[in-house]
Amino acid sequence: MVSTPELRDLPRPPTPKRSFDVAIIGAGILGNALAVALAKQGRDVLLLERDLSEPNRIVGELLQPGGVRALHELGLEGCLEGIDAVPCHGYQVRYHDDPVHIPYAPDENGVRPQGRSFHHGRFIQKLRAASKATKGVTMVEATVSKNLVKNSASGHIIGVRCTLKGTKDEICYFAALTVVADGCKSNIRSEFITKQVQVKSNFFGLELIDTKMPLKNHGIVCLSNRAPVLIYQIGTHETRALVDIQGKAPSQADGSLKSYMLGAVLPTLPEDVKPSFKKAVEDSKSIRSMPNSWLPPTMNQTPGVMFLGDSMNMRHPLTGGGMTVAFNDVVLIRDLLKDVEDLEDTDLVLEKLFDFHWKRRNLTSVVNILAQALYALFAANDPNLAVLQKGCFAYFQRGGVCIDHPVGLLSGMLRRPLVLYTHFFLVAFYSIWIMYKTTSPFLWPVCFFRSFAVFYTACVVILPYIWSELQ
Incomplete structure (x- = not known):
C-alpha cells in the first residue's frame, strides 16, 4: 500500500x-x-x-x-x-498493430534518460x-x-x-x-x-490491473482508423489507458460508450492488453473523461x-x-x-x-507545437492526414535521427524549434514519397496532384501553431 x-x-x-x-x-x-x-x-x-x-x-x-x-x-x-512511480524508457508506436520502438535518445554523455509515470x-x-x-x-x-x-x-x-x-x-x-x-x-x-480555450477531443481514461505490456517500461501509442489510444503503466499493478474521442462522445447513460470501447477500440489494441482492457470497461460504473485543451x-x-x-x-x-x-x-x-x-x-x-x-x-514552443501537430497526424481524420500518418510511421521506422530527434523534442531534452520544423516537413515530403511508392505507376498522375493537397494539409497543421508561438 x-x-x-x-x-x-x-x-x-x-x-x-x-x-x-x-x-x-x-x-x-x-x-x-x-x-x-x-x-x-x-x-x-x-x-x-x-x-x-x-x-x-x-x-x-x-x-x-x-x-x-x-x-x-x-x-x-x-x-x-x-x-510507486515507474521508470519510462520511451515509446512503442503501433500502426495498425505494426510496432516501432522509439527509446529516449542518449544525452551528451551517451546516457539514455528516464521519464517517470x-x-x-x-x-x-x-x-x-x-x-x-x-x-x-x-x-x-x-x-x-x-x-x-x-x-x-x-x-x-x-x-x-x-x-x-x-x-x-x-x-x-x-x-x-x-x-x-x-x-x-x-x-x-x-x-x-x-485567448479562448479550444477543445476538439476528450480523453476517456481506464485503469487496467496487472496488464502485460507489449514493451515493459514504455508508453504504447496505438494508431488505427480512429483517434489514438495511449497506454502506460502508473504503478506496480496499475496501467492507464487513455482513449481519445473527437467530437461528441457516445453516451455513458445508455451504455453506448462501453459498447464503443468494446466494439471499436478493443480490436485495435495489442493482444496482451485486450483482456485487462475488456475487464476494466465491463467493471467500470463510469468511465472518467478529461477535455484535451489548447490555449x-x-x-x-x-x-x-x-x-x-x-x-x-x-x-x-x-x-x-x-x-x-x-x-x-x-x-x-x-x-x-x-x-x-x-x-x-x-x-x-x-x-x-x-x-x-x-x-x-x-522548450515550450517545441512541446506545444509538437503536441498539436503530432495529434493531428495521429488522429488523421481526413485522407490527406492519413497519408501523413502513414508517412510519419514509416519515417520512424528509418531509425537514427528520424527517431532520436523527434523523441528528444518530445522528451523535453532537445530544445531547438528549428529541428522540429525540419523534421515535420521532412515527414511531409517522405509521406508523399511513400504515397508514390505504394501506388501503381498508372496512378502517379493522380498522386502528382494529390501531393500538393498533402503538403498543403501539412502546412495547415503546423503553421498556425508556429504563428501562435511567435505572438
Missing part, C-alpha cells in the same frame, strides 16, 4: 498576518514547485488551495525526462520516491508535503474569488479574496506578486487573457499578477509535456527573479516576465 500525506488538517495561518511577498493560487504541479523555489530565495510565500485532499485525475501521470531534470534542479526529486494524486501530495516542510511557505485551504484585489488608483493587483475552508466569511490576503496557477478550468483567467501562451502584462501553468498555456496531453513545461517554467522564473529584491517594483518584475515569455519558447 502506497500512502501519501494528508494535508487537510493544516493550522490556520498566523493571524493577524495578511501580507506576503508572493501569493500563489493553486497547490498543484506548478504552484507547489514555485512556492518551494521562491521560499528558498527568502520570500514569504502564501499557497492557497481549494481542497487539499488527494486529487484523482486521469492525466498528469507521465513526467518526461526534461521534467525529471527540472525537478532535480529544483531539489524536489524526492517527490518521485515512495509513490505515477498516480497523479500521490505525486501532488508529495509536492504539497515538500511545500509544507519549506520554511517561508504558508499553506491555506481556501476558495479564492475570481475577483482579485486591485489598487483602485493604479489598477495593480495587490492580493486575493478568499473564503477559508469551513467558514463563510471572505477575507483578503495581500501580496507584492500574485501568481495564478489554478489550472485548466481557471475562473480568474477570463479577465486577463482574451496558446499569453505574455503577462498586468502589474502585480502572473499567470502560469494550465491557466496560461495548454496543449494536447498526447505527448505528456504539460508537467515538463510547468517545472521548467518554475526553474526559469526562479532564476529571473533571484536578483529582484523587492517584488513591489512592478516595472522590474514586468521586465522579467517579458524575458520569461520569450526565453521559455525554446
